Amino acid sequence: MTPTPDTCLRIRDLAAEEQPREKLRRRGPRSLTDAELLAILLRNGVRGASALDLARRLLLACDHDLHELSRRQLQDLTRTPGVGPVKAMQVVAALELGRRREASPHRDLPLLCDSGSCYRYLRPLLADLHHEEFHLLCLNRANRLLGAHVISRGGTTGTVADARTIFRTALQHGSVTSLVLAHNHPSGQAHPSAADVRLTAKLGRAARDLDLHLLDHVIVAGPRYYSFADHQLLDGETG
Template sequence: MYSPSSAVLMISDLAPDDQPREKMLARGPRALSDTELLAILLRSGRPGVSALDLARSLLRRANHDLHDLARMELQDLVRTKGIGAAKATQLVAAFELGRRRAGKMPRQRTTLDNSEACFHHLHPLLGDLSHEEFHILCLNRANQLLGTHLVSNGGTTGTVADAKKIFRTALQHGSVTSLVLAHNHPSGQAHPSTADVRLTSKLCRAARSLDLHILDHIIVANHRYYSFADNQLLSEEKGNGT
């Protein structure tokens, strides 16, 4: 016998005013709350729980912070009752598309002439990752961005940056004159480690031999950042561990 309480609640089962898809069609995506947008991605809830209720549960787990939600991996998402592998992969795919869109260069070249501008460019790429990645920003003489490149990724505690790969990648841009190094600290600790300082000094020396300049090394730590240039940590002497 059919039991209403055992049915999976779809968005289409809600009253018209409570249907996020209908609201989007009528008023556009910006009129929707974070909960409503998540509900559209989820499409359905679970027995006795609507897609909107399931979206609210997810947001509560992330303390209503979309950056924290985007940091969740598949195994984290499926711990929410009603989120199976299919829904989890849909969410992970949506967040990854958002990162890639944010990381694409606009048609007009971006000028990165200070640490804050670099951070705002890098944060969509690195701000909510649960593992470390090392990127380089390649700039021309006018500090215009030629390209952003991922050169290595690793675990939650570190990644290895290969100097040969870094400079080989940079020199693919014929007009490159300078680089900004960047990596993230998933722990949220913005201060550089001794290894970070030594690596930066090593790369600065190598860059000079190629007539390139390292303008900065940015550490992205969630919503904060650390700039080697702002803290006068780009000299060779600082890399000796003294």
């Protein structure tokens, strides 16, 4: 069978201004499509498929969802025909670098004043995990982040949040006044369980006894999140 022109087209067969590297040099990275950026990472193709073809295959395998691509492990990526271990590692390394850039502390203490800002901070830490983790954010009176702590790690269906560990950790920060609780749902279900609601109410009462304010409990579910504060559930009410 004769291969189709699209399958055999090499990047160097494209017009110079349409070749990903040349396009990046001339117009900047924001002018490139996701496939073109991935093609630059992959560097070269294989017999019968250009780097751009391989990039399109990778994106097709995750329904063109970069969040889903970030969750893929090496063995997942190498299932794509033409993508070997080295190319898979190049993609994983680039995505991890982007994740770390999002999570790295800024010169100023991050301001976490609502559920949206909390989620933006937490997303690179929790969104792509395949197991549950429970995190604690400690804030000062101005809602600036004093410290972020991993309280526990669990399996795919749950983790333990020990109240003594949470408050002992929070009180290490002398100027702490507010707390944000956070955990992830690897299933992508952005809704609290009954146990989540009970735990939040219990920790909220304990925080008040220590003169601390529970600002929110955020569940990170991939590209979505659930805020207990937004749903008036911090005290266990139905919201």
